[in-house]
Amino acid sequence: LMRRGGLFLLLAFVTAAFASCGFDDQEGFLEIDDDLEIRVQELTGFCTVQIKGHGAVDVESDYLPNSIACENGNAPLEALKAQAIAARTYAKFITEAEKRPLEPTTRDQVYKCSYATPKPIHYQAVRETAGQVLTHEGKLIVGFYVAGSLRSGASCAAGNDPTGTERRVTYNQGLTGNQVKKTSLGSMSHPANRGAKSQNGAACWASNGWKVERILRYYYGDDMRLAELPGQCAGGEPGGEPGGGGGEDDICRPGVASDTTVPTCTGSDSVPQILPRSAWNARPPKRNQSAHTPNRISIHHTVTSNTSTDSAAMVRQVQGWHFDRNFPDIGYHFLVAADGKIYRGADESRMGTHVKNQNSHNLGIALLGTFHQSTAPSDAQLKSVARLLAYLGKKYNIELNRTNVKGHGERMATQCPGGQVLKRLDDMLAWAKADTICTGADADKPQQDDAPGAGSDKDTKGYRYVRIKTTSTQPVGHNDPIDGFEVDAVYIERSGTSGSELIYASAVVCSPGVSNPGGALGAPDNFTCADRAQTVAGVPVGAQLMLEMPSAIKPGDILFVTKHAYQPALNDCEPSHTARVSISEDGRVWKSLDQTVSGNWRLPLQDAHFEADPEDETSSEDDAFDFVTPRAGHWYTPKLTLKVRSSNPAVVKVVYHAEEFDLGSSQNRDSLFSVDREFNRFGVRRIIARGYDVDGKEIAKKEISITVTGFDGTIPGGQTEPGSPG
Numbered sequence: 001l002m003r004r005g006g007l008f009l010l011l012a013f014v015t016a017a018f019a020s021c022g023f024d025d026q027e028g029f030l031e032i033d034d035d036l037e038i039r040v041q042e043l044t045g046f047c048t049v050q051i052k053g054h055g056a057v058d059v060e061s062d063y064l065p066n067s068i069a070c071e072n073g074n075a076p077l078e079a080l081k082a083q084a085i086a087a088r089t090y091a092k093f094i095t096e097a098e099k100r101p102l103e104p105t106t107r108d109q110v111y112k113c114s115y116a117t118p119k120p121i122h123y124q125a126v127r128e129t130a131g132q133v134l135t136h137e138g139k140l141i142v143g144f145y146v147a148g149s150l151r152s153g154a155s156c157a158a159g160n161d162p163t164g165t166e167r168r169v170t171y172n173q174g175l176t177g178n179q180v181k182k183t184s185l186g187s188m189s190h191p192a193n194r195g196a197k198s199q200n201g202a203a204c205w206a207s208n209g210w211k212v213e214r215i216l217r218y219y220y221g222d223d224m225r226l227a228e229l230p231g232q233c234a235g236g237e238p239g240g241e242p243g244g245g246g247g248e249d250d251i252c253r254p255g256v257a258s259d260t261t262v263p264t265c266t267g268s269d270s271v272p273q274i275l276p277r278s279a280w281n282a283r284p285p286k287r288n289q290s291a292h293t294p295n296r297i298s299i300h301h302t303v304t305s306n307t308s309t310d311s312a313a314m315v316r317q318v319q320g321w322h323f324d325r326n327f328p329d330i331g332y333h334f335l336v337a338a339d340g341k342i343y344r345g346a347d348e349s350r351m352g353t354h355v356k357n358q359n360s361h362n363l364g365i366a367l368l369g370t371f372h373q374s375t376a377p378s379d380a381q382l383k384s385v386a387r388l389l390a391y392l393g394k395k396y397n398i399e400l401n402r403t404n405v406k407g408h409g410e411r412m413a414t415q416c417p418g419g420q421v422l423k424r425l426d427d428m429l430a431w432a433k434a435d436t437i438c439t440g441a442d443a444d445k446p447q448q449d450d451a452p453g454a455g456s457d458k459d460t461k462g463y464r465y466v467r468i469k470t471t472s473t474q475p476v477g478h479n480d481p482i483d484g485f486e487v488d489a490v491y492i493e494r495s496g497t498s499g500s501e502l503i504y505a506s507a508v509v510c511s512p513g514v515s516n517p518g519g520a521l522g523a524p525d526n527f528t529c530a531d532r533a534q535t536v537a538g539v540p541v542g543a544q545l546m547l548e549m550p551s552a553i554k555p556g557d558i559l560f561v562t563k564h565a566y567q568p569a570l571n572d573c574e575p576s577h578t579a580r581v582s583i584s585e586d587g588r589v590w591k592s593l594d595q596t597v598s599g600n601w602r603l604p605l606q607d608a609h610f611e612a613d614p615e616d617e618t619s620s621e622d623d624a625f626d627f628v629t630p631r632a633g634h635w636y637t638p639k640l641t642l643k644v645r646s647s648n649p650a651v652v653k654v655v656y657h658a659e660e661f662d663l664g665s666s667q668n669r670d671s672l673f674s675v676d677r678e679f680n681r682f683g684v685r686r687i688i689a690r691g692y693d694v695d696g697k698e699i700a701k702k703e704i705s706i707t708v709t710g711f712d713g714t715i716p717g718g719q720t721e722p723g724s725p726g
């Protein structure tokens with residue numbers, strides 16, 4: 001306490017249930033160097049943590065299960081999940097802020113203890129919150145917690161305070177922004193201090209039915225947000241509990257494309273699979289570049305790890321470097337991974353930032369990896385570059401030769417893309433020109449407008465993505481093991497000369513919270529109430545599942561989203577969530593087909609489905625700044641997504657209010673700004689969206705009134721107490 005400055009930390013008192021552990025009181029204060037950037041600017045993966053005396057320990061499969069078993073082991077599942085999230089947050093925060101190993105004791109967090117070893121419930125709590133951390137305005141907070149007073153009863157009334165830590169607990173229910181109380185465990189001025197959780201309190205609320213997020217907001221404020229760290233660190237217990245970590249859950253890490261196969265362009269479609277920006281969790285561009293019509297191509301390498309298998313994380317890393325250099329976006333238009341996956345980078349219709357003073361008309365393709373030494377690119381990687389060259393050559397009428405297609409170092413003095421790539425450039429061009437790299441008919445190619453502004457032929461549009469976004473929980477079906485909208489299969493039926501053909505969705509990308517996303521692939525196989533948790537995908541409200549189709553969806557096709565295979569026996573176990581189904585060419589701009597899909601859904605697609613729709617997200621509107629949802633004058637149950645579209649690229653952040661209450665904010669994401677929110681006050685609410693530019697100046701504003709009802713669709717009385725935030 002005598003130390004100057006810095007952020008003082010004290011936490012990890014064990015709960016009263018493990019009072020034998022004891023706790024350190026004031027000795028536990030730690031200091032964080034003032035000079036360090038202690039609010040993490042960008043959330044990065046967190047697979048291992050250094051523990052004093054134990055070395056590097058796997059966070060998800062080892063550190064957290066052991067820690068929560070020791071810290072809070074007897075608590076109910078939802079409280080253990082809250083503990084796992086707080087412990088993960090704290091460990092990451094300290095690791096990054098202090099760059100030191102964590103102590104395996106109450107000085108930081110207990111790691112292993114004599115009185116507890118992890119049980120299945122502890123692994124489950126970690127697994128069900130895999131990668132999740134506490135953030136505020138996109139940045140990591142500290143995640144303080146203490147034991148707090150013993151609590152009991154329906155109101156969790158306070159009892160004894162055997163550890164003397166109750167004074168450290170903060171009660172932040174309904175509070176946001178500056179209203180959120182900080183804990184005296186840390187600096188009272190530090191932005192990462194967003195309060196402290198009570199372990200005993202959390203256990204009590206969990207036993208009263210509170211879910212993890214509600215528990216966390218109660219202590220860390222209503223504008224606390226759970227964020228999921230990128231990467232593939234989720235473990236699960238050794239040996240694997242049924243439904244445990246690994247396996248299909250891994251395909252649903254946030255924004256990470258899951259296809260295990262190398263993209264190809266065989267069959268009836270000669271367009272290579274280009275994974276959308278959401279597949280690598282792209283941040284939006286900071287500025288728009290000038291439009292250009294490409295007439296040449298440059299090849300690069302990214303100088304990233306040759307051993308990492310998380311290519312999406314590497315692409316994100318490259319974007320971060322480029323932002324650090326004040327590029328408007330990731331510099332390259334396409335990035336190709338060692339396994340052949342092709343990621344979309346910057347908008348190809350606009351100049352990239354990849355060859356100094358030669359960016360106009362120049363498309364940049366980067367191979368992920370470092371190739372100016374002994375490592376050579378993989379065959380899959382070279383083949384994918386060749387497919388991309390073939391596709392871009394045709395699309396932009398660029399003749400594939402060594403004048404138009406060059407290594408970066410052939411245009412200016414640089415080692416990029418490395419000798420190992422340069423010496424294969426002729427091979428790649430030969431493959432691309434031979435056209436054997438992409439066999440099959442040309443019918444499904446996307447439009448190849450030679451002249452800008454040439455009319456788009458909707459028959460040749462390549463809608464390859466289907467998005468299922470769950471919009472409502474009401475009413476939840478009984479006997480329901482699925483959290484959210486149930487998806488058993490997504491497929492199209494295509495009629496042809498040889499009869500009809502079923503084409504099932506392939507790759508999956510999804511937001512956090514989606515369970516068993518692989519259940520949406522392949523033929524429907526959901527035949528009993530009991531097998532559903534294993535055979536279908538569950539998409540919770542606000543979450544979304546994005547599927548890639550192996551070939552383009554066209555007018556004349558029938559699109560199916562099935563929850564079950566028309567089995568009457570399933571009627572009484574069917575959850576009745578609704579979902580919005582949208583399609584997209586590129587996974588970025590979506591066109592809504594239906595907002596209220598429930599049950600088995602079958603839509604014969606007509607030309608009209610491919611035309612601009614004034615209601616959909618892709619249409620241009622006269623109003624430069626307006627709500628996409630909710631819609632003025634409509635009635636809504638309390639869980640809402642607030643979304644504004646801005647056609648003004650200067651708007652980079654939108655803050656939402658209901659009357660004077662802060663509802664949260666959203667950074668620009670392809671000009672859509674979205675916040676999910678559960679309202680506590682019902683009746684007519686005035687919703688205000690304010691748009692800000694990079695300097696924090698308000699430059700746009702829109703106000704609408706809606707009616708918020710209870711979950712039963714009615715407006716209960718007595719819930720409009722003054723001061724209760726929305």
Ligand SMILES: [Zn+2]
Pocket residue numbers: 299300301354408409416417
């Ligand atoms: Zn380069």
